[in-house]
Structure formats: C-alpha cells, structure tokens
Amino acid sequence: xxxxxxxxxxxxxxxxxxxxxxxxxxxxxxxxxxxxxxxxxxxxxxxxxxxxxxxxxxxxxxxxxxxxxxxxxxxxxxxxxxxxxxxxxxxxxxxxxxxxxxxxxxxxxxxxxxxxxxxxxxxxxxxxxxxxxxxxxxxxxxxxxxxxxxxxxxxxxxxxxxxxxxxxxxxxxxxxxxxxxxxxxxxxxxxxxxxxxxxxxxxxxxxxxxxxxxxxxxxxx
Numbered sequence: 001x002x003x004x005x006x007x008x009x010x011x012x013x014x015x016x017x018x019x020x021x022x023x024x025x026x027x028x029x030x031x032x033x034x035x036x037x038x039x040x041x042x043x044x045x046x047x048x049x050x051x052x053x054x055x056x057x058x059x060x061x062x063x064x065x066x067x068x069x070x071x072x073x074x075x076x077x078x079x080x081x082x083x084x085x086x087x088x089x090x091x092x093x094x095x096x097x098x099x100x101x102x103x104x105x106x107x108x109x110x111x112x113x114x115x116x117x118x119x120x121x122x123x124x125x126x127x128x129x130x131x132x133x134x135x136x137x138x139x140x141x142x143x144x145x146x147x148x149x150x151x152x153x154x155x156x157x158x159x160x161x162x163x164x165x166x167x168x169x170x171x172x173x174x175x176x177x178x179x180x181x182x183x184x185x186x187x188x189x190x191x192x193x194x195x196x197x198x199x200x201x202x203x204x205x206x207x208x209x210x211x212x213x214x215x216x217x218x219x220x221x
Contacts, residue, residue, distance in 0.1 A: 001174065001175045001179060001180065001181065001182060002023035002024060002052070002180065002181045002182075003021060003022065003023050003171070003181070003182055003183075003184070003189065004022070004023060004024040004025055004026050004052075004053075004161070004181055004182070004183035004184070005022055005024075005025050005026070005183065005184065005185075005186055005189065006025075006026045006027075006031070006163065006165070006183045006184055006185055007025070007027070007031055007185060007186055008025075008027045008031040008032045008034065008035045008042055008046065009031075009034070009035060009186070010035075010042070010045050010046060010049065012186040013025060013046060013049055013050060013186075014049055015186075016186060016189055016190075017049055017050060021189065022050060022052070022189075023052045023053075023181070024050060024052035024053040024054060024055075024079075024181070024183075025046050025050050025052075025053075025054045025055070025183075026054075026055040026083070026105070026127075026161070026163065026183040027042075027043065027046070027054070027055060027056055027057065027083075028057045028083065028107070029057055029059055040073075040076055043056045043073070043076050043077070043080065044076050044077060047076060047077035047079050047080060048077070050079070051079065052079065053079055053081045053103075053125075054077070054079050054080055054081065055080075055081045055082075055083040055105045055107075055125075056073045056076070056080055056081070056082065056083060057082075057083035057084070057107065058070055058073070058082065058083065058084055058093075061085075061087070061089060062089050063089040063090075063092035063093045063096070066084050066089065066090065066093035066097075067093050067096045067097060069082075070082035070084065070093065070097045070102055070104070071097070071100070071102065074097075074102045081103045081104065081105045081124065081125065082097055082102055082103065082104050082105070083104075083105045083106075083107050083127075084097075084104055084105070084106055084107070085106075085107055085108050086106050086107065086108045086109050086110075086114045086117075086118060090106065091106075091117060091118065091121045092121075094106055094118065094121040094122055094123050095121045095122055097122075098121070098122030098123070098124070099122065103124040103125075104122065104123050104124055104125070105123065105124065105125040105126075105127055105161065106118035106121070106123040106125070106126055106127065107127045107129075107163070108127070108129060109126055109127055109128045109129065109143075109147075110128070110129060110132070110133060110143070111143065112143060112146035112147055112150060115128060115143075115146075115147045115150070115158075115160075116150055118158065119150075119151070119156045119157070119158035123158045124157070124158060124159065125158060125159050125160075125161040125181070126147060126158045126159070126160055126161065127161045127162070127163045127183075128140070128143045128144055128147060128160070128161075128162060128163065129163050129164035130143065130144060130162060130163070130164050130165065130170060130174075131164035131165060131166040131170070132164050133164075134166070140164070140170075141170070141173045141174070141177065144160060144162055144173075144174055144177055144179050145177045147160045147179075148160055148177055148178040148179060152178070159180035159181060160178075160179045160180050160181070161179075161180065161181040161182075161183060162174040162179045162181065162182045162183065163183050165182055165183065165184040165185075165188055166188070167188060167191070168188060168191050168192045170182070170184075170188075171184060171188065171192060
C-alpha cells in the first residue's frame with residue numbers, strides 16, 4: 001500500500017520524505033490556506049520535493065469551472081492530480097478531464113455508490129473519508145471494504161485512496177482490507193514509527209553497552 005501525506009506544509013513533507021516512506025501528497029483548500037505563499041507556488045514546491053502523485057483541489061462548484069481549473073492545475077507539474085468533489089457537477093468534470101488525459105481524484109466520498117459512480121466517470125482515485133463517518137457513528141472502514149470489493153469484482157482502474165485518517169490503526173485496517181493508498185496527517189505517520197517496547201529495548205541495549213565499556217575499562221586498568 002502506498003502512503004501519502006495529507007498536508008501542504010513543505011517542511012513536514014521534506015522531513016518525512018527523507019526517510020523514504022512518502023509515496024505522494026494530498027492537499028485541499030483548507031491545508032493550502034494554512035501555509036504562506038500563493039496556491040500554485042505551494043503546489044509546485046511540493047511537486048518538486050515529492051516524485052509521486054500530488055493532489056491539488058479545485059474550488060469551483062460548476063463543471064465548466066472545475067474543468068478550467070483542473071486543466072490549469074495539471075500544467076503545474078506532471079505529477080499533479082486534480083481533486084474534485086463528489087457532486088454531480090464533479091462527475092461531469094471528472095469525465096471531461098479524464099477524457100483529456102488528466103488524472104482526477106474524486107474526494108468527499110461517503111458511500112460505495114458514490115465511489116462506483118466516480119470510478120465509472122473516469123476517476124483515477126476515489127477518496128473515502130473514513131474518520132468523518134466514524135464521527136457520526138458509522139464504521140468508516142466498512143466503506144473502504146466495499147470499495148475494494150467493487151474495484152476487484154469489476155477490475156476498475158480507480159485506486160482506493162483512504163482519507164480522513166485519524167490514527168495508525170486506520171492505516172493498518174486500510175492495508176489489511178486491500179486499499180491502494182492511505183493518506184494521513186504527518187503526526188499519524190510519525191506515530192506509526194514508534195512503539196514503547198522499541199524505546200525500552202533500545203534503552204536497554206545502550207545501557208548494557210555502557211556497562212560493558214566500563215567493565216572493559218576497569219579490566220584494562
């Protein structure tokens with residue numbers, strides 16, 4: 001499974017990308033608004049840092065506006081994926097953009113039916129938001145399971161890109177059910193690296209090493 005960062009913060013992206021664990025980045029207007037600089041310059045800088053896919057979202061809500069924005073965004077860098085919302089106008093825009101050879105990430109997917117429609121419209125990525133479903137008492141991962149099954153049943157080209165991830169367990173569950181991609185805030189990826197037994201084990205190894213050095217030094221004297 002590919003791991004994406006859901007952020008527009010270049011410093012955080014660079015830090016984690018240096019570890020070799022970042023396959024791509026997803027952004028949205030909210031994340032972009034938190035960072036200094038112009039929208040397209042921020043996206044361009046991220047695309048220079050990350051070799052994988054970088055989603056940049058349109059803000060228009062009509063099909064023509066989304067298509068115009070999407071075509072402009074696609075010129076920023078070859079690895080830009082145009083992100084459009086899962087609304088009727090978004091499906092129309094997805095069809096037009098995909099026919100033009102522009103890859104589309106359909107976002108804000110909250111049902112398997114929506115995901116199926118997005119895939120049929122030509123989306124390269126379908127993004128179910130599991131955390132927000134969990135927030136309203138539904139089991140978000142069930143949506144991912146359904147989308148993966150539909151993808152496999154009909155050999156759809158759209159990849160299942162799990163979004164609204166809140167904690168490492170979401171990442172693990174997405175991997176176990178066969179999602180193609182999980183996109184997460186940097187803090188979730190950092191939490192995935194740690195375990196208290198790893199920290200305790202390392203401390204013990206280092207303590208034992210220091211004791212051994214002292215014993216050797218005493219013997220030498």
